[in-house]
Amino acid sequence: MLMSAITAFYRVTTKTFINEEDVSAFGSSTQAKGKPSTAHHPNIERVRRAHLNDIENVFAFVLIGILYLLTNPSVDTATLHFKVFAGARFGHTIAYLIPIPQPSRFLLCATGWVATASMAFTILSTVM
Numbered sequence: 001m002l003m004s005a006i007t008a009f010y011r012v013t014t015k016t017f018i019n020e021e022d023v024s025a026f027g028s029s030t031q032a033k034g035k036p037s038t039a040h041h042p043n044i045e046r047v048r049r050a051h052l053n054d055i056e057n058v059f060a061f062v063l064i065g066i067l068y069l070l071t072n073p074s075v076d077t078a079t080l081h082f083k084v085f086a087g088a089r090f091g092h093t094i095a096y097l098i099p100i101p102q103p104s105r106f107l108l109c110a111t112g113w114v115a116t117a118s119m120a121f122t123i124l125s126t127v128m
């Protein structure tokens, strides 16, 4: 939800909109053939990429996390997985938005991925 809010904040403050009706309503920072036009802004595209990457990873985490809970893990182990994933994803977002030089973003992304993969492995080990 915060990513949507950050995107909207950048759009309004830079007057960068991707829909004609938004340009008509709120104005535009660019002019094409004498009239305001839709546009893209590098900061906004960065937030959108970070958001997309969140969706890509959080969807799998929630799905696998629910199945993982059905395997009856210890509370401590489950909590550790959830905390590592959440921490890594918050870190990934910060690293992406600032941006912090690589491989920080890669390592944070990989940490979240490993947490989800570890839960998936537990599920598969339980059912096989």
Ligand SMILES: N[C@@H](CCC(=O)N[C@@H](CS)C(=O)NCC(=O)O)C(=O)O
Pocket (backbone or CB within 6 Å): 049, 050, 052, 053, 056, 105, 106, 109, 110
């Ligand atoms: N869909 C991702 C898959 C790989 C991935 O998640 N890479 C991480 C660590 S480098 C990332 O932050 N990718 C940038 C992005 O998805 O915008 C991509 O196209 O990069």
